[in-house]
Amino acid sequence: MTGFAASRPINPPGVTPVLTQAQVWKGLGIKAREPKTFVPMISSCEVVIDEGNKIVRKVSFNGGPEVTENIELHGATIAYFEMESTGIRITNIVSYDVSGDLILAFSFANGIPGGSEGKTALDLNATVGKGVEHSIARIRQLVVNGVI
Numbered sequence: 280m281t282g283f284a285a286s287r288p289i290n291p292p293g294v295t296p297v298l299t300q301a302q303v304w305k306g307l308g309i310k311a312r313e314p315k316t317f318v319p320m321i322s323s324c325e326v327v328i329d330e331g332n333k334i335v336r337k338v339s340f341n342g343g344p345e346v347t348e349n350i351e352l353h354g355a356t357i358a359y360f361e362m363e364s365t366g367i368r369i370t371n372i373v374s375y376d377v378s379g380d381l382i383l384a385f386s387f388a389n390g391i392p393g394g395s396e397g398k399t400a401l402d403l404n405a406t407v408g409k410g411v412e413h414s415i416a417r418i419r420q421l422v423v424n425g426v427i
Contacts, residue, residue: 284386285407288376289415296422298415300381303373304355305427306418310371311350311358314338317417318410365389371414385411 290297310317311334314324322342328335334350351359360369368388376382385407421427 282386282388283403283407284384285403285411286372286374286382286384287408287411287415289373289381289383294419296419298381298419298422300355300373302422302427303381303383303415303418306414306421307358307371307373308352309421309427310414310417311352311360312336317414319413383411383415385414 289303312326312329314321314336320340321338323339323345324336325338326334326336332352334352336348336350337345338348339345346365347363349359349361349363351357353359356373358371360371361367366389370384370386370388372384372386374382374384387407418427
């Protein structure tokens with residue numbers, strides 16, 4: 280499978296604090312610039328260009344070689360992360376479900392870091408979904424700590 284997407288509710292019942300779209304978007308901006316606490320497999324990151332909505336960073340995954348990522352932030356909705364060497368494009372989308380509740384989705388095109396060989400859609404949903412849930416939890420923690 281060369282592409283996949285998974286989404287999770289941002290504010291499931293009983294969770295506090297309830298996050299707003301603006302808070303989630305600010306958190307994704309932090310994730311673009313300081314990804315190590317959002318993506319545990321990122322072992323190093325250096326932002327080399329930051330023009331607000333366009334960022335270039337060099338990251339290393341699990342201590343491996345550096346990869347250049349080009350990031351575009353669009354409004355309060357879409358963040359694109361494109362790896363130059365692999366062509367993998369990761370998209371983070373803040374959206375609403377049919378009931379009007381906030382959701383966060385991560386999609387992958389041209390491959391999935393770590394591979395998807397032999398994995399079913401349910402396996403990928405669990406794996407990618409954990410990444411979405413971790414990012415939401417990290418944003419919530421930043422709100423609780425007064426960073427956002």
